[in-house]
Amino acid sequence: MRAAAAQMAALRSNPTASPSGEATVRALPFVGSDEDLVRGLRQRQPAAIAALCDRYSRLALRLLMRILGGDNELADLHHDVFVRAVRSAHTVRDAAGLQGWIGTIAVNVARARLKDRARRRWLLFLPAEEMPEPEVPEASEDAVEALRRTYALLERLPREERIAFALRTIDGMKLQDVAAACGVSLATIKRKLAAAEKRFYDLARQDDVLREWLPGGGA
Numbered sequence: 001m002r003a004a005a006a007q008m009a010a011l012r013s014n015p016t017a018s019p020s021g022e023a024t025v026r027a028l029p030f031v032g033s034d035e036d037l038v039r040g041l042r043q044r045q046p047a048a049i050a051a052l053c054d055r056y057s058r059l060a061l062r063l064l065m066r067i068l069g070g071d072n073e074l075a076d077l078h079h080d081v082f083v084r085a086v087r088s089a090h091t092v093r094d095a096a097g098l099q100g101w102i103g104t105i106a107v108n109v110a111r112a113r114l115k116d117r118a119r120r121r122w123l124l125f126l127p128a129e130e131m132p133e134p135e136v137p138e139a140s141e142d143a144v145e146a147l148r149r150t151y152a153l154l155e156r157l158p159r160e161e162r163i164a165f166a167l168r169t170i171d172g173m174k175l176q177d178v179a180a181a182c183g184v185s186l187a188t189i190k191r192k193l194a195a196a197e198k199r200f201y202d203l204a205r206q207d208d209v210l211r212e213w214l215p216g217g218g219a
């Protein structure tokens with residue numbers, strides 16, 4: 001998390017800076033409407049970029065973690081979301097849709113990362129301490145282990161099914177928002193989610209730990 005924060009600080013100062021964090025310009029606080037913010041982003045105004053990062057940094061990081069689980073390049077991926085956002089600010093048509101737009105960019109960054117993993121034939125079975133922290137205080141060791149195994153199983157799902165499952169089942173996004181973030185119709189995301197749930201739960205029933213977390217104990 002500290003590494004991700006450092007990346008965001010560099011981006012606020014200079015949206016074209018490298019992930020090394022080299023930057024010299026300090027952004028002033030942004031004042032204005034959402035329309036002003038979009039206009040400022042199109043003009044690469046440092047204050048507008050800082051405001052975008054401040055408002056949506058946690059959202060982008062949360063979605064990346066939900067989809068990818070543990071990843072040693074998470075800070076760079078988080079940084080990349082906002083670099084892409086600044087570069088594509090001219091595509092924003094509705095200032096009220098900034099959150100959904102950032103969400104879509106985060107999903108696309110995560111999708112690209114999953115493609116990269118597939119090309120390298122990686123399978124992530126990370127130790128518990130490298131997994132995202134459950135959003136509950138003092139999570140039990142059993143809960144953390146279940147989370148680790150959940151992401152290990154997600155590595156076995158097709159990429160688009162994994163994304164749908166992570167956004168809907170793990171993050172709890174509304175179906176309409178999941179469809180929008182994935183760039184597909186509501187009917188399509190329902191089909192992908194149904195396939196993902198069946199595939200995941202079939203696998204989870206074969207896992208001694210996850211079976212106990214399923215409805216009815218996996219019966």
